[in-house]
Amino acid sequence: MSKEYKCHKISGGKVKGELLFSKDGLCFYLIDPKTGEVIEKEHCLYKQSIANKILVFPYGKGSSVVQADGMYQLKMTSMNPAGMIVINADTTLAASAIILDAPMVNKMDSTFYDDLPNGTMVELDADNGLLTVL
Structure with missing residues (x-):
């Protein structure tokens, strides 16, 4: 039986991918839209590359225009994350995910952060508030 974790839907969708954890907040404008690589030197x-990963991060940073445009540029080049798990979702981040049809959740089971390492293959079903380890 595969392990499942409950979560809260911010933006719907169902995707599969590898987990990529970030301890730092993320500014999507500081990610190269050609490669999906984080270009913020101190990050x-x-x-x-965050491309096609299930990105786990604490919060978004940057203005509403910067966040939305950064996400949009990544989506246009298919270098966007497959899905996002965020600890503190501000209005800008949530609205950008909804507008760009990017699956996003928060309020993960607390054990999720201790149980799973980078690279774990998962299915994120934002619509049903469920993350399943594959």
Whole structure:
């Protein structure tokens, strides 16, 4: 039996991908839309690609225009994350995810953060508030 974790839907959708954890907040404008790589030098994911990953991060940073445009540029080049798990979803981040049809959840079971490492293959079913380890 596969392990499941409950979560709260912010933006709907059902996707599969590898988990990629970030301890730092994320500004989507500081991600290269050609490669999906984080270009913010002080970021813990510097030079790593978020493309097609289930991105786990604490919060978004940057203005509403910067966040929405950064997400949009990534989506246009197919370098966007497959889905997002955020700890503190502000209005800008949530609205951007909804507008760009990007699955996003929050309020994960507390054990999720201790149980699973980077690279774990999961299915995120935002519509039903469920993350399943594959």
